[in-house]
Amino acid sequence: MLKDKLSKYNIILASGSPRRQQFFQEMNVPFVIQLKEIEEVYPQSLKAEEITNYLAQLKANAFQVLHTNDLLITSDTIVWHEDQALGKPKNYEDAFQMLLSLSGKTHQVITSVCFKTINSIETIHEVTKVSFKELSNDEINYYLEIYKPFDKAGSYGIQEWIGLIGIICIDGSYTNVVGLPVEKVYTKLLEYAKIN
Numbered sequence: 001m002l003k004d005k006l007s008k009y010n011i012i013l014a015s016g017s018p019r020r021q022q023f024f025q026e027m028n029v030p031f032v033i034q035l036k037e038i039e040e041v042y043p044q045s046l047k048a049e050e051i052t053n054y055l056a057q058l059k060a061n062a063f064q065v066l067h068t069n070d071l072l073i074t075s076d077t078i079v080w081h082e083d084q085a086l087g088k089p090k091n092y093e094d095a096f097q098m099l100l101s102l103s104g105k106t107h108q109v110i111t112s113v114c115f116k117t118i119n120s121i122e123t124i125h126e127v128t129k130v131s132f133k134e135l136s137n138d139e140i141n142y143y144l145e146i147y148k149p150f151d152k153a154g155s156y157g158i159q160e161w162i163g164l165i166g167i168i169c170i171d172g173s174y175t176n177v178v179g180l181p182v183e184k185v186y187t188k189l190l191e192y193a194k195i196n
Helices: 018-026 049-061 092-102 137-147 161-166 174-178 182-194
Strands: 010-013 070-081 084-086 106-116 121-132 167-171
Touching: 010 018, 018 174, 049 070, 049 106, 049 121, 070 092, 092 137, 106 174, 106 182, 121 174, 121 182, 137 161, 161 167
Parallel strands: 010 070
Antiparallel strands: 070 084, 070 106, 106 121, 121 167
16 A cells, blocks of 8 residues: 555665564565664663664764665664663673563653754654563573564563563554554654655
């Protein structure tokens, strides 16, 4: 459906995430992948969605030259827990401590998506609340050893074993927790399809 509607655009997905790429494929949105190395550093005064908005825009602004029909899409996800941003773990011990801190508590998963054309830049975000049961050390170690979620914010993937056995409640968008608020992105792409 979107494929024909967006035919006038050259959609650039600036994400190395296989999960985000899969979502675009499942929406039947044609895209090319272009990545630019940036240092994902943000002012320490920022909180929650201010962080993901800033980083998504930082990634977009790394693309200084866009052509007339280009539609660039960048994204960033964090886990926000106890007034702190949890990004990707540095190592096994860091991942263990992250999951231990999430155990038996509710946190927020926040994703921002930035849409940039030659004439405009716009950022949207989604917040989902996720609650874990009390996780045992054995469960955390098993998950880390088998699934190695070291490329994931908060050190877990909701679609993996830890999500199946550990998550007791989710309030909001499931796909946002996987890495992209698909419904909001789809709605925004429909708006771009109607432009011109």
